[in-house]
Amino acid sequence: MLAIGYYIGGEAMSILPLASLPVGREATVRYVSPDAPSYRRILDLGLVGGTKVKVIRSSPFGDPRAYLVRGAVVALRREDAQAIMVEVTDE
C-alpha cells in the first residue's frame, strides 16, 4: 500500500500502514481500521491511538512480523498490520 504523505507546518510527516514499517523502526499508532480481521484483539493488545510500536523482527516470508508494544512482543499478521495506520516518530 502507498504511504500517504502530508505536511504540517512545513515538516514532512508520513502516515503509513504498520505492515509497511521497516524492521527496526518505531512509529506511533494514529488509527486502527475497524475492518481489521482482529480489530478487537488489536485494541486489546494495547494498539490504540498514541501507542508507540516498534518492528522487532520478521518471519522468513515477512508474515507474520513481531512488534514491541507496551513492553510486550506481539506477532501480527500482515492483513492486521495493514489496517493499523502509524506515523513514523523515530527520526
Place this chain on the structure above:
Amino acid sequence: MTETAGTNTAGGVTCRPRIVAFAGNPNTGKSTLFNAFTGLRQHTGNWPGKTVTVTRGRFRFRGVNYIAVDLPGTYSLLPNSPEERLAKDFIFSDLYDVVVVVTDATCLERNLALALQILEVTDKVVVCVNLIDEARSKGLRVNTEALSRMLGVPTVATSARDGEGLPALMDAIESVITGRTATRPLKLKYTSEIEGQLRRIAGWLGPTGLVDGKLRGVSVQLLCGECDVLDVLRSSNRIVECLGKLDEGRRIRRECSVNAVSR
C-alpha cells in the same frame, strides 16, 4: 458440632464456601497460583488455549472454606474465542465472591487493560501482580501501593512459583470478601459521546435492577455489540427492546471508533 465439608460455620450460622475466581491474561501464572492455593497438581504449561475448561479446587484459610476457580486466560472481556467467552461469562455472573486479576509484572501495562474492564463489572476485585521475581531480575520495580490507590482495590505483588506474597494475597482476598476492605474501583471515563450513549443504554437497563457497578459493565458490552451479555439478565423483558437498539449502538461505536475505546 460436626462440620460438613465445604460449608463454613460463622457465629453458628452455616454458609456456603467462598468462591475465588482467578482471571488474567494468558501466561501470567494463574494456574501456578491456583495450584499454590489448592495444592492440586493441575497441569501448567505454556501454549495457547491451555485452560479450556474451568478448573476448581478447594482450600481453607483461617477456618473458612474456599473454592478456587481457574478461568481461561483472556486479554479482554470482549471475547475472541470460546475460552475467552467462558471467562467473560463467569465475570458477569454472580457465581463468585471475589475475582483475583492475575497480571504479569514484566508487562503490567498490557495486563491492566483487562483489570480495568473487570473493575467496570464488579467491585469485588483483588489485583495480583505476579511474576514479580522475573520483573525484579529485569530491573523492574512495581509500586503496588500506588497501583492500589489508583485502581481502588487491594493490589499484592506475588511470585506464585516460590510462594512469595501468597499470605498477603490471601489476606486481601479475605478482606474484600468480608467487606473489611471497602473497594472503590476506578471507573474509566470515556469521551462525552460514549458516556452519553452509555447513560442511554443504562437507562434501558434500569428496570433490570442491575447494581451500579455491573450496570456500567453491561452497558459497555452492549455498546460494543456483545449482545450475549444479556443472557445474564434473561429474566427481564426489557431485553427485547434493548436488542432493537443494538444496531444503533454498533453504528455509534464505529463512528467513535478506534482510539476512544481505551483512553
